[in-house]
Amino acid sequence: MASILDSVDQRTQLVGENRLELLMFRLGSRQLFAINVFKVREVVKLPHLNKMPGSHHNISGVANIRGVSIPVIDLRSAIGMRGQAQEGEANLIITEYNRTIQGFLVGQVANIANMTWKDILPPPRSAGRANYLTAITRLREGDSEQIVEIIDVEKVLAEIITYDIRISEAVLDRELLPQMQGRKVLIVDDSSTARNLIRDTLAQLGLDVIECQDGLQALHLLKSWCDAGKRVTDEILLMITDAEMPEMDGYRLTHEVRNDPRMQDLFITLNTSLSGNFNEAMVKKVGCDRFISKFQPDLLVGVAQERLRQLLG
Structure with a gap:
């Protein structure tokens, strides 16, 4: 699975040209979700997880990836999807956001799609303020078209990690x-x-x-x-x-x-x-x-x- 991201360094040329690439995946359903490839370090099969007593309910445990302990967030649970995930393929998307590294537990990882930002649309107003999307896009496959929901990862993380907005006295003029x-x-x-x-x-x-x-x-x-x-x-x-x-x-x-x-x-x-x-x-x-x-x-x-x-x- 890691091979899907082998050429990610070459993709940096897309940024600044109003283009991006999305990593598509599923969360135990037919619906496609996505995050920006630039946030992704690698994708691996779900390894053994060590439980963390007292951790946030959306954290499934800690994975040891080449000697580094990485907290694993159950993305399906974190975005409030109801019901139990279907049994089947489980993968770990390892990402870097805001100087922290975390893994997201997902189902099937589908593919990477090359898009322009003009193809990326705000979520519909009917989705309400409580949704976990920053945007949506449409992906054509043959004669069919499917909506892809782009996850607001910063919102997911903010509900697990408490961000301190206090200003240091030494900085404040x-x-x-x-x-x-x-x-x-x-x-x-x-x-x-x-x-x-x-x-x-x-x-x-x-x-x-x-x-x-x-x-x-x-x-x-x-x-x-x-x-x-x-x-x-x-x-x-x-x-x-x-x-x-x-x-x-x-x-x-x-x-x-x-x-x-x-x-x-x-x-x-x-x-x-x-x-x-x-x-x-x-x-x-x-x-x-x-x-x-x-x-x-x-x-x-x-x-x-x-x-x-x-x-x-």
Whole structure:
């Protein structure tokens, strides 16, 4: 099964071209689910699991993968699927999110599909706020078409791991706080969990936030300000954008902003759970000002304070 990801390093060229690849899998049913290949380290057959007394009810145990202990999350249970999983193939998708490594227990792993972000759509509003999806897409197989549900892994993890949004006293510049009051920050992220954590962190500085769920929505907002004769740097202190989003990713959003003379001086921070080394290279390529990995409140606050110091001269 690991061979399905042998060429994953070569796929990094897709990012920045508004393309992605999805690893498709099932959870004991016919429904297809997916996560971005860039979050996946490998796929293995489910090994023996050691139980963890007192652990979260969605953690099935710990797997020993080449000497490394990895917590295993039952993804079917974590997203609230009812009933018992069908017996059959069981696999472990080992992922890296937000500087942590975890495995997701799934059923059959189907294939990898090459997509464009324009093919990735927000979940229908009828899905409600409690759903565990960041997006959906459609996969054609011959004459048939199947809906693929893309899992909001950050929401799954946030319900197991408690993220601390407290700001270290050593990082907080209290002399800047009066100047922060009422300023706005644009947050662009398809995960409601991520947006909430960023909003609650920045609220401690007195910053207000404007939220967009994808890059295209954010670009339309920025251009509407420009078309109305407004300077985007007067409207917002900075923009904090995720990398992976439906319809337009954060790299393409940054590229579009940098190529519009009306807003090319907007301060842009890439805030993502993808690999740090890879994103540092992408930041330079597309022209972001900073890269920080989720969820690190001190780094987030540090970037906001840095930007305000620049404006105050």
